[in-house]
Amino acid sequence: MKLSIILSVVLFVIVSDGAVVFPADENVAYPEVHSPVGHIRGLRAEDENYSMFMGIPYAQVDPDNLFGNAKPYPKFESTFDAFNDSSICPQEEEFNNTIVGSLDCLHINVYVPDSASDQNRLPVFVWIFGGRFAFGFPGRFLYGPSFLVRHDIILVTINYRVGPYGFMCLDIPEVPGNQGLKDQVMALNWIRDNIEAFGGDNTAITIGGNSAGGMAADLHLYYGEDENLFHKIILQSGVSLFGGIIGRPDPNAPFELAKHLNHTSSDVKDALSFLATVDPHQLIAATLELEMSNFIPCIENQFENVQRFITEYPLNTYVPRVKDIEVLIGLNNEEAYISISQLPDIMFQMSDFVQEGINRNFDFEDEDELYAQMHDVVTHFYFGDQDISAELKQQIIALRSDYYFNYPVLRTVKKYLENGVQTMYLYMFSYSGGRNFSKHRVNITGGGAAHADELGYLFDISYMDKPLDPEDQLIVDRMTELWANFVKYGNPTPEPTELIPVVWQPVTRDKWHYLELDTELRVSTRPFHARTAFLDLFYKHNEIYEIGYRTKPSSGSNIV
Numbered sequence: 420m421k422l423s424i425i426l427s428v429v430l431f432v433i434v435s436d437g438a439v440v441f442p443a444d445e446n447v448a449y450p451e452v453h454s455p456v457g458h459i460r461g462l463r464a465e466d467e468n469y470s471m472f473m474g475i476p477y478a479q480v481d482p483d484n485l486f487g488n489a490k491p492y493p494k495f496e497s498t499f500d501a502f503n504d505s506s507i508c509p510q511e512e513e514f515n516n517t518i519v520g521s522l523d524c525l526h527i528n529v530y531v532p533d534s535a536s537d538q539n540r541l542p543v544f545v546w547i548f549g550g551r552f553a554f555g556f557p558g559r560f561l562y563g564p565s566f567l568v569r570h571d572i573i574l575v576t577i578n579y580r581v582g583p584y585g586f587m588c589l590d591i592p593e594v595p596g597n598q599g600l601k602d603q604v605m606a607l608n609w610i611r612d613n614i615e616a617f618g619g620d621n622t623a624i625t626i627g628g629n630s631a632g633g634m635a636a637d638l639h640l641y642y643g644e645d646e647n648l649f650h651k652i653i654l655q656s657g658v659s660l661f662g663g664i665i666g667r668p669d670p671n672a673p674f675e676l677a678k679h680l681n682h683t684s685s686d687v688k689d690a691l692s693f694l695a696t697v698d699p700h701q702l703i704a705a706t707l708e709l710e711m712s713n714f715i716p717c718i719e720n721q722f723e724n725v726q727r728f729i730t731e732y733p734l735n736t737y738v739p740r741v742k743d744i745e746v747l748i749g750l751n752n753e754e755a756y757i758s759i760s761q762l763p764d765i766m767f768q769m770s771d772f773v774q775e776g777i778n779r780n781f782d783f784e785d786e787d788e789l790y791a792q793m794h795d796v797v798t799h800f801y802f803g804d805q806d807i808s809a810e811l812k813q814q815i816i817a818l819r820s821d822y823y824f825n826y827p828v829l830r831t832v833k834k835y836l837e838n839g840v841q842t843m844y845l846y847m848f849s850y851s852g853g854r855n856f857s858k859h860r861v862n863i864t865g866g867g868a869a870h871a872d873e874l875g876y877l878f879d880i881s882y883m884d885k886p887l888d889p890e891d892q893l894i895v896d897r898m899t900e901l902w903a904n905f906v907k908y909g910n911p912t913p914e915p916t917e918l919i920p921v922v923w924q925p926v927t928r929d930k931w932h933y934l935e936l937d938t939e940l941r942v943s944t945r946p947f948h949a950r951t952a953f954l955d956l957f958y959k960h961n962e963i964y965e966i967g968y969r970t971k972p973s974s975g976s977n978i979v
């Protein structure tokens with residue numbers, strides 16, 4: 420394919436946030452790319468050595484079926500100006516809790532260092548944002564590229580539908596479920612087919628994400644049909660084995676929504692046609708008013724000529740592809756810090772944290788006696804005989820972190836070893852500094868690294884302080900170097916350097932090496948080993964009560 424980035428002189432001035440103003444500095448150059456889908460014009464990053472191609476549509480929501488699969492976007496007839504990274508799919512966004520977004524949102528952003536060329540194709544890191552499949556967006560407001568592209572990799576951030584438009588799961592072929600994940604598959608296809616035009620290497624693609632984004636990346640590894648879409652994977656506190664986030668078809672959802680919006684119907688097609696006429700913001704408001712939480716990945720029913728994405732609970736699914744994949748996986752040292760540290764004291768007497776942890780993953784049905792025994796065992800393990808109170812915050816954080824995050828992640832490590840993973844690196848992020856994303860967002864301090872706190876050290880978050888505090892800068896430099904090395908070489912520490920004076924070894928059956936990312940880098944083995952050993956036994960003892968345990972094999976899935 421022919422290169423690629425040429426500079427054209429046009430009559431605009433670039434300002435730093437990517438907006439464009441008139442008039443006119445005749446010497447400002449725009450980077451331009453000739454891709455298989457047509458000409459795309461981007462922006463230069465101010466004072467940095469990379470170009471930005473933002474808001475490129477890769478697919479479009481089907482106007483005749485807003486809740487179903489999207490369609491590929493047609494080729495551009497004239498040059499597409501890829502200047503706008505603020506697209507957001509309909510949702511209640513997490514920063515100001517406002518309902519925003521439109522269905523013209525299936526866009527991607529491509530950030531290309533100047534070193535990329537036809538002769539020097541760069542590896543590609545595709546980032547999938549998290550947000551419980553209910554919210555999130557890929558723009559620079561949160562996912563600024565400048566820390567990562569300095570390491571000579573291309574960063575691509577993709578958008579996909581969330582909430583009812585992305586995850587309605589019905590028993591009709593038009594809305595089979597997992598539409599948001601199928602959007603991601605279309606984005607990955609677009610990247611494979613077009614990234615060479617940007618100087619990217621489509622044989623060296625890493626996908627990754629945090630939380631639901633990591634879970635989505637992992638689901639592509641479990642269920643993706645096309646083995647050429649990516650070659651490495653980064654799972655940050657997010658895996659397919661998360662409890663409670665894989666559902667089943669919920670045929671009632673359209674009726675409930677329509678009824679709430681004063682359209683009573685008993686025909687699903689009619690309810691959907693009505694919902695398609697409702698303003699997306701009003702529809703999101705309805706899902707919130709009804710407290711609907713079932714717009715999540717689901718195990719799809721089978722229909723003739725409809726390709727399924729998730730066919731069986733991940734718990735029961737063998738993942739043969741890990742034999743050909745390099746994995747970087749990890750967690751933060753106090754994943755549940757935010758939710759527990761913010762609870763008012765009175766809630767500590769009123770809440771049953773043990774029950775909540777168990778119920779996240781198990782259903783003991785009418786086995787009341789066994790359940791009571793298990794409740795006792797867990798209570799004694801985490802709290803001894805102490806009464807639950809705010810004094811026990813630390814232990815409660817450990818309990819919730821384990822059941823929600825740590826155990827699913829560490830169990831994935833075990834599973835991937837058993838499934839013959841090629842190479843796997845494990846980390847624990849423990850640094851608590853000035854760019855802690857989650858603690859900053861809710862304005863709390865202290866504690867270890869909470870869920871998603873690491874994002875501020877990978878991404879140039881638009882609203883965070885610049886220049887960086889030197890200690891935070893060091894974490895940014897180290898973390899982005901490690902991640903970029905993995906994207907480039909499949910090995911985060913190919914050789915010791917002054918910046919990273921350690922060798923981070925892959926996990927083996929006998930030694931679960933991991934890197935602890937803190938003010939100092941520490942290599943150690945088997946994180947949370949005592950708690951994990953307890954949970955191994957707990958899960959084994961109660962395996963037949965785990966949600967999804969060996970559900971009826973559905974054709975096409977591999978049961979272990």
Ligand SMILES: *[C@@H]1O[C@H](CO)[C@@H](O)[C@H](O)[C@H]1NC(C)=O
Nearest residue numbers: 465466467468469533565569
């Ligand atoms: C951009 O490249 C120039 C020339 O190689 C270099 O001097 C400058 O420091 C680079 N800027 C950044 C922000 O990396």
Ligand SMILES: *[C@@H]1O[C@H](CO)[C@@H](O)[C@H](O)[C@H]1NC(C)=O
Nearest residue numbers: 438439503504505506507521
């Ligand atoms: C950028 O996109 C957003 C969201 O689609 C839109 O609201 C805004 O008007 C666009 N900005 C420009 C300058 O086109």
Ligand SMILES: *[C@@H]1O[C@H](CO)[C@@H](O)[C@H](O)[C@H]1NC(C)=O
Nearest residue numbers: 512513514515516517519560
């Ligand atoms: C939230 O509000 C702030 C302040 O008005 C604004 O700068 C920011 O862009 C908003 N963020 C989102 C994601 O809407």
Ligand SMILES: *[C@@H]1O[C@H](CO)[C@@H](O)[C@H](O)[C@H]1NC(C)=O
Nearest residue numbers: 678679680681682697701705
């Ligand atoms: C539905 O009807 C109720 C009662 O008439 C009304 O208060 C409400 O505003 C209506 N909702 C919508 C979305 O039209």
Ligand SMILES: *[C@@H]1O[C@H](CO)[C@@H](O)[C@H](O)[C@H]1NC(C)=O
Nearest residue numbers: 858859860861862863864865
């Ligand atoms: C954050 O919390 C501190 C201490 O509780 C308070 O003084 C400050 O006003 C808060 N900031 C915001 C933006 O709410």
Ligand SMILES: CC(=O)N[C@H]1CO[C@H](CO)[C@@H](O)[C@@H]1O
Nearest residue numbers: 851852853855858859864865
């Ligand atoms: C340890 C800790 O909480 N660090 C910081 C997290 O973010 C807030 C807001 O930027 C800072 O005030 C804290 O010091």
